[in-house]
Amino acid sequence: MPETPLGAFLRARRSRLAPDEAGLPTTAGRRRTPGLRREEVAARAGISADYYARLEQGRQRVPTGPVLDGIAAALQLAGPERAYLHRLAGHHRRAAAPAPAEPPAVPATTLALLDTLDAAPAFVTGPTFDLLAWNRPAGLLMAWPERRPPHERNLLWQVFCCPNGDRSGNLAASGSIGADLVASLRAHHADRPGDRGLDTLVRRLSADSPAFAALWDRHRAGAPGPGRLHVRHPALDTEVLEYTVLPLPEEGRHVFAFLAPPGSRARDAFAAVHADEPGPSGP
Structure with missing residues (x-):
């Protein structure tokens, strides 16, 4: 069968x-x-x-x-x-609704919150971790998502497929940002069994990243939480950024906010790029 x-x-x-x-x-x-x-x-x-x-x-x-x-x-x-x-098993499962052609706009209050974090990369993600809005420090951290093709404007792609995100600390089987994101995607998948866009995302990431495929096959489920991001970036002098995750009122949306160590060149770089052109960005 x-x-x-x-x-x-x-x-x-x-x-x-x-x-x-x-x-x-x-x-x-x-x-x-x-x-x-x-x-x-x-x-x-x-x-x-x-x-x-x-x-x-x-x-x-x-x-x-x-x-x-x-x-x-x-x-x-x-x-x-x-x-x-x-x-x-079918208990308390919501019917899979068709995905809207365009995600609802990020509220102005959330955009203002991103802009207040002048030395902290911060961005908003949707239920499948598409990047919906980000501040200038996050743009620097993620190599300017607005310049990338749509399928790369996704936190899962950043962690599993972007060269700057390919670090073993991000992909450990437990306690890593990669494991957290995959567990959250798995939980979302259970509520939307007929979502072809979500299935396509899983197939593409599985084909592009053996690490994603291995974590997906572990069948863990949960919500994203705080942790550490390991980075490899020419403009930063730190390889680890602590981050926290804040749920938003809109279903499936979160704010991820990262903190560079005080006095580090990374924090100065984030503050400088924020001062150059304040205001959050989006797709």
Whole structure:
């Protein structure tokens, strides 16, 4: 049978949970497959091994909420991934609406916020991390997105495909900006199963970046949060920028704001480019 998103998620998470992490005794000899066995997950979830196998194989109709909660506990899923599991199974899923031809304008108050950050790169992203607006320091950091083709005006492209963003620290399997962005995109994907534009984005990034493809196949889900960006940029003397993420009232939109170390040449460069031509930019 064709692979289902629910089955793929369950298999991926089961294969990455070691027996000792799940509190199971390790047996002598090698296991044929990594992670937990199906019957071990089923026993921990309080369901039959056959029922769980049908879920992974896409042969079982939508399971109930308590069954999903039992599976989530068995696989040690955190809150966002527990919610993601329910959405994959069809619980509380919003119908996929067609994407608008043009994204709604970024409000003037948000643009003004970007402009006040005179020495801090800051930009607004949409649900799939398209860059909707950015201040002049962010333009310097990202090599002037307004001069790039549309598909490159995207934070995922910046992190995974741009030469300045190709740093191992950005692409680690956990605790990196790359892992955070992919987990957020995966969560958004569950709510829009028929969004062909989103599917095209995932296919393009998977083809262009083996690191993106590997993270996508981990099937983690969550929201973007603060972290560190590793950069390689001729105008900056620092290789790490701390950043924070602020959710906006508009669904799926966030402000990313980066902070260069005080007294660094990077902070001076950001302040200087802001003074040259104040005001945020956009596509």
